[in-house]
Amino acid sequence: MKKFVALAAAAGMTFGVARQAQARPEANAAPKYKYELIDVMKVDGRQGVACDGKYIYISCSKVLYKYDMKGKLVLKNDKPFETGFTKAVNHIGDIDVYNGEIYAGVENFMDGVGKDIQVAVYDAETLKFKRTFPFNAESGQLETSGITVDPVKKSVWMCSWVGEESGRYLYEYDTDGNYRRKVHLFAVPQWVQGVFYWKGSLYMTADDGTADENEPDHLYRIDITSATSAQVILEKTFDEAIKQGEIEGLCVDPSTGDFLIHQNRGARIVLGMGKGMYPGYKSEVHEIYRYRITPNHRGGMPGPRPMLPPAPPAPAKDKK
Ligand SMILES: [Ca+2]
Ligand SMILES: [Ca+2]
Numbered sequence: 001m002k003k004f005v006a007l008a009a010a011a012g013m014t015f016g017v018a019r020q021a022q023a024r025p026e027a028n029a030a031p032k033y034k035y036e037l038i039d040v041m042k043v044d045g046r047q048g049v050a051c052d053g054k055y056i057y058i059s060c061s062k063v064l065y066k067y068d069m070k071g072k073l074v075l076k077n078d079k080p081f082e083t084g085f086t087k088a089v090n091h092i093g094d095i096d097v098y099n100g101e102i103y104a105g106v107e108n109f110m111d112g113v114g115k116d117i118q119v120a121v122y123d124a125e126t127l128k129f130k131r132t133f134p135f136n137a138e139s140g141q142l143e144t145s146g147i148t149v150d151p152v153k154k155s156v157w158m159c160s161w162v163g164e165e166s167g168r169y170l171y172e173y174d175t176d177g178n179y180r181r182k183v184h185l186f187a188v189p190q191w192v193q194g195v196f197y198w199k200g201s202l203y204m205t206a207d208d209g210t211a212d213e214n215e216p217d218h219l220y221r222i223d224i225t226s227a228t229s230a231q232v233i234l235e236k237t238f239d240e241a242i243k244q245g246e247i248e249g250l251c252v253d254p255s256t257g258d259f260l261i262h263q264n265r266g267a268r269i270v271l272g273m274g275k276g277m278y279p280g281y282k283s284e285v286h287e288i289y290r291y292r293i294t295p296n297h298r299g300g301m302p303g304p305r306p307m308l309p310p311a312p313p314a315p316a317k318d319k320k
Contacts, residue, residue: 053255093106118133150224
């Protein structure tokens with residue numbers, strides 16, 4: 001009898017464990033894709049990148065740029081804060097483009113913290129301001145370094161470069177600006193610079209490698225569910241950067257499925273502030289790395305790493 005009870009209890013525990021495992025699907029810890037660097041394109045802005053398959057949009061801290069797919073500048077808006085804002089802002093992070101509109105996380109960035117965080121929407125055709133909605137201060141978000149739109153759930157996601165409590169979450173709104181929730185990240189990457197939705201996953205760039213030590217920055221992936229928390233998966237290490245510097249925003253070119261990653265090099269950045277140039281650089285260089293992606297099959301060997309010639313320096317810009 002005792003033995004039967006013990007066996008029944010053991011069976012119950014087994015079923016209990018099985019139920020728990022079903023409730024929280026185990027994150028696939030392998031990278032989703034393999035990444036082959038196929039092009040590097042020089043740009044003017046130092047913050048982020050978005051692409052609708054016809055144009056590439058680049059953000060600098062206070063400027064929006066529009067390039068054709070060959071890298072020719074066709075338009076810029078260097079007064080993006082002039083109209084439409086009821087609260088002062090001075091900083092644009094990474095951007096996204098959705099439905100003919102550019103979504104920008106903007107804020108008043110001072111002393112290492114962003115105040116009055118807003119989602120600003122610009123016309124992708126003209127780069128002109130259209131509307132804005134404020135963040136939910138009760139969410140605890142203290143900075144917005146990047147933004148992306150999930151076109152399936154009609155969600156707007158923001159990430160925070162400022163760490164500690166603010167940086168532990170991704171913040172979700174609907175496209176009308178209503179706050180939905182925040183998702184707790186396990187574990188939290190350092191210095192998150194961009195977020196992008198692609199095929200059910202969120203991808204985040206983190207400026208977590210110290211350029212002074214020649215450490216690479218990283219791309220992470222989060223497979224979004226309705227759970228309050230999500231596992232962060234290492235998706236890619238940027239060993240192949242021309243010179244290790246500061247990774248910024250990211251997106252996918254929907255016309256090809258290529259990943260576009262924004263990188264800065266040449267300037268010494270310490271805690272988000274510019275501290276002069278590295279030897280050989282007169283100004284900071286901003287580039288978009290284009291990666292062809294293929295599904296990653298476990299155990300697959302990475303392909304050969306392409307060699308790239310160094311590109312000439314570009315004019316200096318403000319930092320973070
Ligand atoms: Ca940034
Ligand atoms: Ca770095």
